[in-house]
Amino acid sequence: MTVALGVGLFVAGGIGLAPRDAGRHGSGISPRTEAAGPATGADPLSAGITTLQNHLRHTPTDAVGLATLGLDYVQQAKTTADPTYYPKAEAALKRSLKLAPADNFTAMGGMGALEAGRHRFSQALDWARRAVAVNPYNSSLYGTLADAYTQLGRYSEAADAVQKMVDLKxxxxxxxxxxxxxxxxxxxxxxxxxxxxxxxxxxxxxxxxxxxxxxxxxxxxxxxxxxxxxxxxxxxxxxxxxxxxxxxxARAEAALGRTKAAVADLGRAVQRVPLPEYVLQLGELHRSLGHPREAAQQFQVFRAEQKLFTDNGVALDADAALFEADHGNPGRALTIARQGLKSRPFLDSHDALAWALHVNGQDDEALAESDRALALGTRNALFHYHRAMIQRALGNTSAARDGLKQALAVNPHFSPLHAPKAHAALTALTATRR
Missing domain, CATH: 1.25.40.10 (Tetratricopeptide repeat domain)
Structure with a gap:
């Protein structure tokens, strides 16, 4: 059974999210499937799903086929930013596990990828461990394991899993x-x-x-x-x-002052795959350019996307919290950020909670969370900007100046909205120093 399931895993193209996407924006883009472009009846992933569906109508007890279909549904959810594929994936994977519960590492790994896509990282870790215990020689399973460890803030264990993955393949x-x-x-x-x-x-x-x-x-x-x-x-x-x-x-174009091209590229990205990250970036770019109506339209789409994800079992975390903190309801930002940190104690979650606390006037607690976001030494301009503004609110002007300088030294173009605010704040703090 293990050998057959290994074939199923190979057919599915491996398990796991792109590492940087493992816990962001409700859905990670899968590099191997998304490259084909928007899902159509002719793209390889959709064609594979159709083939498997037809096969399973005639052979409904094929555990390998069900596990592979479940994996393909997870990939399709990421590729299309359509979380309605997650319940379909869960149904197929659970049917596969019911038929072959003992050594079905393909379905176990698929459940790990599914739970990661839904931001249920403790469950993702449990499934990844079960899969690795069955087949400790499959490198893709260590990718799922590493992604779960990373999003749970267990960075040393994540590094060990990644090293094992590199050693294997x-x-x-x-x-x-x-x-x-x-x-x-x-x-x-x-x-x-x-x-x-x-x-x-x-x-x-x-x-x-x-x-x-x-x-x-x-x-x-x-x-x-x-x-x-x-x-x-x-x-x-x-x-x-x-x-x-x-x-x-688009991000590079905006930073280089080619804002018309940036808007066009982000607009095309949103049309192809309405990933919340893209929608939010387009809205913030419009706002930075003085286009309030266009920005409001994108923010409305962002809210609709967030509802679609939550309706299909995806937990909200950093992006939703930062959106509410910057553009919506500060109280809701804090609620989302606190809950997000419980399910995903990752660096992004600490930063989002810090900013949510700041906009709610709770800057002492915010500073502690900001310190946690930067504890690994990550060079993230937004994290440094948030911490600097928290220090400014606390009256720590020297630390605020240093933090703003550090943020702008890392990336002076880190956000079309916040980078100009960082420059303005640094100018004001430098002027008061004189």
Whole structure:
């Protein structure tokens, strides 16, 4: 049975989220499936789902087929930003486990990926451990394990799982996770080196696009939009339909002052895959450009997307909390952030709670949470900006100045809304010093 299920796992293209997407925005984009572009009746993933559905009508007790279908539904949810695939995935995976409960590591790993997609990371970890216990030689399972450990704030155990994944199968999935481990520690040089290795090891256009996307992200996050733009455009030449690269190119374009092109690229990304992250970025870009009506439209779409995700079992966390803190209801921001930290005690969750506490006037507690967000040494300009503004509210002007300088040194273009506020706050604090 184990050998047969291994074939099922291979057919499904491996298990797990892209590491940086494992707990963000309600859905992670799968690099191997999303590169095909928007889901259509002709794209490989949709075609595979149709084939499996037809097969299972005639052979409903095929545990491997059910597990593979469940995995494909999880991937389709990520690819299309449509969480209604999650209940379908759960039904297929549970049927598979009922038919083959003992050594069905494919379905167990699929349940781990499903629970991660729904931001239920403790459950994701339990399923990933069960799968690895059955098959400790499958590298993809260690990716699911590492993602769960990361989002639960268990960074040392995540690093160990990633190293095991690299040892078993050095390639784009494992090296990209190794890159993320380094990035979280603030070691951006190693992070870039690992992603370059992933690019060199790319098996085709989809892997190339995946590596180029994260190389673009690494460059942008460290204040180099020109390199970010180059990486995004190189990725789009390899895989023109890879939507995340439109988002990456838009961020770089906005930072370089090419705002019309940025709006157009983000608009195309939202049309293809209405991922909440893209919708929110487009809304904030419109607001920064003085387009209040267009911004309000995107924020309305963001709220609708969040409801769709929660209606299908996805827990809200950092993005929703930050949205409410910046554009909505501060009290709701705090409620979401506190609940999000319980299910996902990751760095992003600590930062979101810090900011929610700040906008509610609870700055002493906010500072403690902000310290936790930066505890690993992560070079994140938004985290440093949030901490600096909290220090400013507490009257710690020297620490606020230093924090704002650090945020802008990491990335002076980190947000079309908050970067200008950081510059203005630093100017005001410097003037009062004189």
């Amino acid at each position: 050095p390639g784009a999935p494992s090296l990209s996770r190794a890159s993320y481990v380094a990035e979280l520690r603030g070691d951006t040089k190693t992070a870039r080196t690992d992603m370059r290795r992933a690019l060199q090891d790319a098996a085709g256009p989809a892997d190339q696009a995946f590596a180029r996307y994260y190389l673009s992200e690494l460059a942008f996050n460290q204040g180099d939009p020109a390199t970010a733009l180059d990486e995004a455009e190189a990725g789009l030449r390899a895989a023109p339909s890879y939507t995340p690269l439109l988002q990456a190119r």
